[in-house]
Amino acid sequence: MYLKLLCVLSVLLISSIKVQAEWFSSMEQIIDLVRHESLLAPTLQNYIKAKMEILLKLKTYGDELSEIADKVSANKEEYIIHPINQYHLIKRFATQWTEVNQLLDRFNRTGKKTDFIKNATRLFPKEEDIKGSAEGILRIQDTYNLNTSDIAEGNISGEKGHNSLKKLTTDECYHIGKAAFNGGLYDPCTHWMQFSLQRFEEGKQNFSKAHAEEYLQLCKMVSICLHRIQAVKYRLLNLKDCYIHIQHTKITVVPEQCFPQNKVIEKLHHYYSTPTELLVLCIGETRAIHIGATIKLHCYLHTNNGNPWLMFNPVKVEELWDSPHIVQFYDVITSAEVDKIKKLAKPRLFRAIHFEDKEDSEVFQKAAYRITKVSWLNDTSGPVIAKLTRRISEITGLSMNTTEELQVANYGVGGEYPPHLDVASRMYDHPDGERIATFLIYLSEVEEGGGTAFVRAGVAAKPIKGSAVFWYNMYPSGDIDIRTFHGACPVIIGNKWASNKWIRELGESFHRQCKLDRN
Template sequence: MSQLNVIASCMLFVSCAIWTSGEVFTAITDVEPLLETHQRIIDDLDDYIFKEEQRLNILKRHLDIYKREQKKAMEDIPNYLGNPINAFTLIKRLTSDLDDIEKSIDIGTEYIKNVTVTHHDVKYPTLEDLEGAAIALTRLQQTYDLEVDELAEGKLNGVTYSTPMSAGDCYELGKALYTEQDYRNALAWMTVALRKYKLEKIRYHFTEEDILEYIGFANYLLGDIEVALEWTKKLLTVNPNHQRARGNVPHYNKMITEEKEAMKRRRRGDTGEEIEKEVEKPASSMSYENDFTIYEKLCRGESNLSPSISKKLSCQYLTGEHPFLRYAAIKMEYLYRDPDIVMYYDVLSDNEIDFIQKLAKPNFKRATVHDSKTGKLVPAHYRISKSAWLKDETSPVVARVSRRVADFTNLDLTTAEELQVVNYGIGGHYAPHFDYARSHESSFSSVDGNRIATVLFYMSDVAQGGATVFTELGLSVFPVKGAAVFWMNLHPSGAGDLATRHAACPVLRGSKWVCNKWIHEAGQELVRPCSLEYQPENMHLKLPRGVPKSFR
């Protein structure tokens, strides 16, 4: 029963009591108790109005934020949504914040639902979207070496691009990461949430106790029991009756004591002497960490090619016997030699890009990868984007792009795959991979052969991040709208070239659009005949100094 109903019931009860007894007016002593009833009504109405004002203030605060951010977004939609912080907070406003709004409303909730949730033309993100956006932010944070405190203030690499995140934003981000068992990053965001919560003095659906409990238990799950105990004691100073905290304190104390005793026994050993033993990390773990460090440096553009490689690079115009190249020579640049990584400039016009994007959008689906065991296409956490496939028959524009690929690559596109159009989302990326099927994997097509070459068109510039990096070569290629990168995936022997291992770095700011044309072996027999001498996959694996061979 609502507060208003309680008040109405009380007033009805009083009126009925007066009507039935009919004796109150006969003596002042009987009227005096009514002052207590009168005061109770005043107190109840005061309490109700206070709660209503609180409810309306919450609504006004949310509405002010929604209006302010909507105005900023509509001024430049691509730039606004290209900021991962803005994208995350937008999803948060339409998931957890909307739940908070509905919970804070006692009157009018059904109206809110009727004008929003039940409309078929309104799209809402899910909690999965919120968790995905949270993971994306931490991926950006790690890849581009960003500080959590700066991200929380709307800064990317020291430059302010968005409104500072609120305590509620940081809390929901930390909570989503905790759910994903990323306790280290959850701890970092909960710590920022606590600091902002104390400064803001705003009533949220969560309390300081909730934040402290997350911080304490995250430390426990990370194995830092002593710090977990400290935060749990802080929680008990805020609420001495917190049941879980009261139960955790003796548990943590016991664990700390047992760990100290175990450490003493390990140090004494069998001889009773103090022995320090170094715990070595597994070689595979060290290799992975080293590999990932190199990948991140390439994404940040911190790795430069050696002078011996750079001096071989050149720019020129691509001409030939083909009529197209005679009248419209293409600007080309060698980004790497042996294997050749070539950038062709101005091979897609703005009109073609706009048309292909509009054609692809209705068919967008979550991007997939080939399962090495089954050969089937499956979604994967290491490839975050949406894609669509366009046949040449779909439009003359798509067919024209395919003909252009044949012109500047001099390869036969009869067995080439359809044009794949890709748009990367918040922190969208594709981890290091090969475009060709390796010997132990299921081939793409037994008839058409393996993917002999890749043409990667850039359909947008990217404000920050989003590079294509060749992890074995130490090469970073940053998107240039209208340009295309081309390379051969296979040696002339047909063996895969390990040097072509590449990755799509996370998009830090902006929107990344690309389209791919994968060309297969069948049809290239006369254009690129096989070598009589067998060449192993690792023939071209000439790594720059500091890049380990284990980075595969």
Template sequence: IRHESVLAATLQKYIKAKMEILQNLQTYADELSEIADRVSANKEEYIIHPINQYHLIKRFATQWTEVNQLLDRFNRTGKKTISIKNAAHLFPKEEDIKGSAEGILRIQETYNLNTSDIAKGNISGKKDLTTDECYHIGKAAFNGGLYDRCTQWMQFSLQRFEEGTQNFSKAHAEEYLKLCEMGLDEFADDAYNITDALDLRNRANLIFFRPIVATKAHISSDDKSYKFSDDKKFSKVCRGDVKIPKHVERKLHCYLHTNNGNPWLMFNPVKVEELWDSPHIVQFYDVITSAEVDKIKKLAKPSLFRAIHVVSDEEDDDFQKAAYRITKISWLNDTSGPVIAKLTRRISEITGLSMNTSEELQVANYGVGGEYPPHLDVASVSNTTLFKYHPEGRRIATFLIYLSEVQEGGGTAFVEAGVTAKPIKGSAVFWYNMYPSGDIDIRTFHGACPVMIGNKWASNKWIREAGEPFHRQCKLDRNA
């Protein structure tokens, strides 16, 4: 009788525990189903908004992860639960929420957006951030050394503290606010702060001169001093706040391009818009069809991986994820499919350059606030040297193709020229990274602006020096 009494009580406790888990699962199921039904009505419109992207990542890193843990506790192995359990290793983690918050901060910094507008969803459409999310974005700003933004986000989270539920205490937010204000005071008069120093270290692969003597303002090489613009000018160019001088604007034209009577282009000339005269930067239109774009994306998606860079030391090279480059990339060669071989031939026809020593086609998809800071395309990705041996030489030219429309942001900003190429699906931007003499043209310093609204796909075809001397001959003037 004593055993039966204990077992009956144990069974009741077991059932109660299971019912509590089921109730929690039901709550999650109702909430997540309601969101899924609302989102599925228009997936594209939903996913292009950075706040929605943040929410999606956070749902998987928190709510869906908790669902998976509840299923573990329920100790069931039915088909429906197995599919969720098997997918759990693909769920975003806490570091992804942090990365997404940093993406929103990049958008805010580059496009000079107001904190309250972002929190209230007034980027483009109504997509509110919770008080808790504002606090976590403030923490991300603090960890990134953006003390002014940290101050704004913490102040805003404290103002809204009584709204809804929070997973942080008022004391924690006030403590972060004090630290951020201290950080602002400490670095107010400095030329650049700790973040800038770390940023330069992370971007060391973007400057290829040896010996490297880096400051915020310039890079020195031997007896020359090359002055590069700071991040503020990059942001201004991305926002379109830099006006093209009238004397330059008068030189720019739109025309049909046949590459001196190329038979393939005589019947179908390419539309060209000159973006800048010197260096000559042009944007070709309708170089690739929507059907070809879809095929390229389909080929690239299975092999997409997080962008990496090479960290070199005296002994060896080490590959690391690129914190400054928020993209996933894939490489496709002419044997990947007929559409790639056809595109390679078309690039050769348009540019007049040989593709024998060109690199494979790089396809990139940009994440939340995805950007690639200003850099030169001359060398392969390497942290230390431009002249690291490559059998086919340096990258003489860049052919950048846009594989998607981007509603806001995501352009290619040429910092020294002060001009931005707009990401228009099917178009391509082309420029030479070097003078015909082989000298580096530092005026081609450029970067990919953060994506504000949209899903950005782009691809690069880099053409190397070997095999091009007769296609692009030297001039009498070394700097021609």
């Protein structure tokens, strides 16, 4: 604004010079100069002041962001595996770096350095990314029963010393509490709002104390009502119409009308509906031996009945469970091969989607319950993929003629995949048939969390880089084996990469024949 005014005054002054000229020859013209100067001088000062304010803000951001960047650069790998650091990183780009770009625009500067930042803003995270990362923190807390105050202090697992670079601010605690409320996690919502109120300082927060108290009261009351009908983490079908009315700071809850005993309750198809069996396995990620069962599990070397490729380099096998038979192969892929697969997959990653039938139309939508990005690689994508396909055939003894492409997945903040069966029959270029077996390869170590839990079998596989978990999800008869119901536990600490090779029933007639006994 000041620059425009300065330009206008300069034009007027120049016009005056052209019209009048020879200022020295008239006292009235000299008086005009005084008048011009009385306008120009404060305008210039105001312009300089405005620029200095912008520069001061840029310097503040620059100092803060440079300090953080230096700390991060000292140990990038250790930094990025922590979910609170991931949350802060996303938030910095969605807020601070976006503000820096806006300040640069106001400063009217051009050049390679500022243009680089301006162009980069198109790729910056947005508000929805902050929300998604907050939900990731809630997933970790809910699954692993973590303390709110510990998370706020950046301490996800104190005994291993995994601390965040920065603690969560009071504002951030409040907004995580709001995310808990919106997701139906009323107990965590209560804890986060209580914590934000404990640390509240008037004038230093971006939310009012009344708002936090409002959410706290609401979450407490809804939680009590839900517990009364034994429906924790469930919602009524008419949630918004029934029991929540927020008008300014007034809350009205009508339990008698909203929670009759025969009211139909809908379980959320979302990450907040994690079954108890999965929670138990994710917390321990160890075998849950069934009461009264005597099971002998073995570790052995596998040559697949004398396969020439495995005779001199047998595969190490650990039995995870006997029925259904679930095994974990070790050292099936080298670190160099893993790096090549990641390099091929990274530029092709997209948000995981799922298929839905809607009014006789086939629709693919983002899978809100699956916090991961995936890519698909076939044998022509690179020699390493073709080599891995051959190796899977050698290890399993199955044909690869009717397999799906190799799916490579990278999990996000608190990334998980709720329990499911690998029986999808509609993929991009495989519209028919059903899967018969799953070969799940871990492409990275995960320090904490991220295991694969078989909730019906009561066993969890630990993600170990280079290993692969293998199971049949169907009986030899072709019937679905619901005992292979499984899910991916949320990642606490680490960067989880995994890949899946689904081997279809079609084409396996001579490799896995149907038997008289369905088992």
